[in-house]
Amino acid sequence: MLRNGAVLVEGGRIRAVGPYAALRDDHAGAAPGAGAVVEEVRGVVFPGFIDCHTHAVFGAPRLEDHERRALGEDYKTIAARGGGILQSVRDVRARSERELVDLTRARLRALLAHGTTTIEVKSGYGLDPAAELKQLRVVRELASTERAALVPTFLGAHEVPPEFRDRRADYVRLLCDDMIPTVAREQLAVACDVFCEPGVFDVAEARVILTAARRHGLAVKLHADELEGSGGAELAASLEALSADHLAGISESGIRALAASNTVAVLLPATMVFLGKRHQAPARRLVEAGAAVALATDFNPGSSPTVSLPLVMALGVSQLGLRHSEAVTAVTVNAAAALGLAADRGQLAPGFRADLVTCDVSDWREVAYWMGENLVTAVWTGGSACPLPKAPVSLGLHVEA
Numbered sequence: 001m002l003r004n005g006a007v008l009v010e011g012g013r014i015r016a017v018g019p020y021a022a023l024r025d026d027h028a029g030a031a032p033g034a035g036a037v038v039e040e041v042r043g044v045v046f047p048g049f050i051d052c053h054t055h056a057v058f059g060a061p062r063l064e065d066h067e068r069r070a071l072g073e074d075y076k077t078i079a080a081r082g083g084g085i086l087q088s089v090r091d092v093r094a095r096s097e098r099e100l101v102d103l104t105r106a107r108l109r110a111l112l113a114h115g116t117t118t119i120e121v122k123s124g125y126g127l128d129p130a131a132e133l134k135q136l137r138v139v140r141e142l143a144s145t146e147r148a149a150l151v152p153t154f155l156g157a158h159e160v161p162p163e164f165r166d167r168r169a170d171y172v173r174l175l176c177d178d179m180i181p182t183v184a185r186e187q188l189a190v191a192c193d194v195f196c197e198p199g200v201f202d203v204a205e206a207r208v209i210l211t212a213a214r215r216h217g218l219a220v221k222l223h224a225d226e227l228e229g230s231g232g233a234e235l236a237a238s239l240e241a242l243s244a245d246h247l248a249g250i251s252e253s254g255i256r257a258l259a260a261s262n263t264v265a266v267l268l269p270a271t272m273v274f275l276g277k278r279h280q281a282p283a284r285r286l287v288e289a290g291a292a293v294a295l296a297t298d299f300n301p302g303s304s305p306t307v308s309l310p311l312v313m314a315l316g317v318s319q320l321g322l323r324h325s326e327a328v329t330a331v332t333v334n335a336a337a338a339l340g341l342a343a344d345r346g347q348l349a350p351g352f353r354a355d356l357v358t359c360d361v362s363d364w365r366e367v368a369y370w371m372g373e374n375l376v377t378a379v380w381t382g383g384s385a386c387p388l389p390k391a392p393v394s395l396g397l398h399v400e401a
Contacts, residue, residue, distance in 0.1 A: 001364055007045065009354040012382035017348050039385070041358045043377060046328065046367065047348050048117025048355030049309045050335035053245050053266050053296035055155075056111070056121045057104045057135045059091035061396060062302040069276055076199075085125070085159045088301055092125040092135065100138045105146065107395055110307040111299070112148045113388050115376040117355035119148050120296075120339055122193060124155030128163075129179055132156050136188035147379075147386045149355075151339050153221060154180065154189040157201050157209050172205055176212035184216035190340075191219040191242060196232040203231045210239055219340055225250040237261035243294070243338040247281040248272055255282065259289035264338040267330075268298040269315035270306050283320035293322070294338045295330040307395065310359075310375065313368035324365040354383035 006020040008027065016023055065083045078084050092100070104121075111119055121139045126132035136152055143150040156179045157172075164171035183189050192213030196206040210220040219242050224232025226246035233254030236244035244258060245266040258265050267281040286293050295316050298304040306312070313327040322330065336346030345353040359367050359375040367375060379386040 005045070007348060007354070007356065009380075009383040012354055012384075014348060014350055014352050014354050016350055039378075041378060043358050043360040043362075043375075044364045044367070045348070046115070046357045046359065046364075047332045047346050047352075048357050048379070048381065049115045049331045050118040050339065050341075050346055051111060051116045051296050051299070051309055051331075052120050052151075052243065052264075052294055052335040052338040053268060053298050054111075054119055054121055055124060055298070055300035056107050056119065057092070057100055057123065057138050058088050058125055058301045059095050059100070059103065060088075060301065061305060062087055065302055084302065086162065088125040089127050089131075089159070089161065093128070093131045097134050097138060100135070101141055104138055105142055107299070107307065108142060108146050108148055108150070109389060110395060111297075111309075112146075112379060112381075112386060113376065114308045114310060114374055115357040115359070115379060116307075116309050117148055117357065117379060117381045118151065118336070118339070118341070118345060120151040120153055122153045122155040122158075123189070124158030124193075124195075127156065127159060127161035129174075129182065132179060133182065133186070133188065136183065140188060147381045147384075149345075149381065151191075151341075152189040153191045153193050154183045154213075154218070155193040155195070156180075156183075157192075157194040157206070159195065159200060168205070172201075172208060175209050180209075180212050180216055180218070184213075184218055189218060191221050193221040193223060193245075195223040196230070196235065197223065197226055198228060198230050203235050206232070206235060207239070210235075210241070214239070221245065221338075225254060229254055233258050233265075236263045242340050245296070245298075246271070247286075248277070248279060250282065250286075255285055255289050255291065258286065258291040262292075262337075264292045264294050264334055266294045266296050266335075266338050267316070267320060268296055268304065268312075269319045270312050271298045271304040273315060273319065274304050274306075280319050283316070283322055287322070287326065292334050292337060293326065293330055294334040295322075295327065296335065296338075305395070308372070308374065310367050310370075311372055314371040317368050318371075324368050327368040328364070354380060356380040 123135040228249040229251030237257035
């Protein structure tokens with residue numbers, strides 16, 4: 001903690017950080033450029049938060065799934081009755097690109113209002129070439145207009161679509177021979193993700209898909225070991241993936257593999273809470289083994305409808321056993337590493353992108369303490385102040401004309 005500190009920003013980058021008095025004296029002889037602004041803030045200044053795992057491009061919330069789980073139905077039963085991921089797939093396939101842009105814009109602004117300045121956004125609710133590309137074009141359009149930085153990830157391997165249910169190998173070939181080359185050629189994503197889990201894509205299938213992605217110049221990530229240890233974390237480490245995400249069912253060998261690698265363990269505690277699960281990813285064992293741990297919202301319509309990284313930080317402390325400092329690191333520098341951006345953002349240090357968040361707290365630990373309260377008072381991206389909504393943002397289907 002730096003008390004009475006200051007950050008000097010120039011050209012969208014941080015030029016210097018230090019005690020205000022020293023910074024003022026060091027730069028007293030340099031005339032400020034035209035339009036220079038001095039912002040005095042109260043509370044605590046953090047690096048902009050980084051949400052390294054979201055599924056923000058979707059249509060309707062899955063309200064029926066939520067109630068069915070409350071009645072004791074499991075994932076497979078819900079899916080068999082038409083719910084789950086495939087409900088969102090039918091929804092996204094039916095919606096226009098323009099409608100998805102409008103819905104996603106509102107959600108991105110809600111994430112920004114909670115201090116998130118860089119947002120990874122996955123596809124995965126299309127599961128055919130046209131709908132997957134539609135989702136990624138939505139991300140590309142919004143990346144050019146919204147203040148938060150967007151990092152697009154191709155997740156065509158989120159589930160096997162119904163039309164390929166009895167032809168799994170054909171869908172894997174479609175991903176490798178058609179969808180991944182098109183995504184790479186049109187520069188619609190920087191990474192490829194696979195849901196590696198029993199009943200979805202197994203380790204062998206995930207390896208084939210991710211090897212194809214690397215061949216086409218995409219970084220790789222995995223949904224790994226969400227419900228049971230099936231070798232996903234080990235695969236992520238062997239492929240030098242940017243991240244292995246979920247990990248509630250990770251094995252001891254998976255923990256050792258991540259600890260020995262540069263792959264970031266991205267944990268999603270809000271997901272397990274929302275699903276009513278009684279266990280979480282073994283954060284302390286991962287940290288103590290030497291793995292880099294990040295936190296993310298997993299913002300999506302079925303299992304984690306939250307836009308608040310501060311809430312996730314509070315869950316990281318109360319549910320995962322992280323220290324407050326580990327929770328802050330998990331949504332800044334480690335989250336940046338999970339996106340391949342650790343040299344560019346996630347720190348208040350010279351040369352880094354000037355993404356900053358202020359929270360009206362007297363103790364920096366409060367940001368991961370007041371559960372559900374949005375303490376963010378101001379956000380800057382690339383050194384420019386962002387307008388924040390004065391009223392709650394609609395996250396459902398109410399969209400302005």
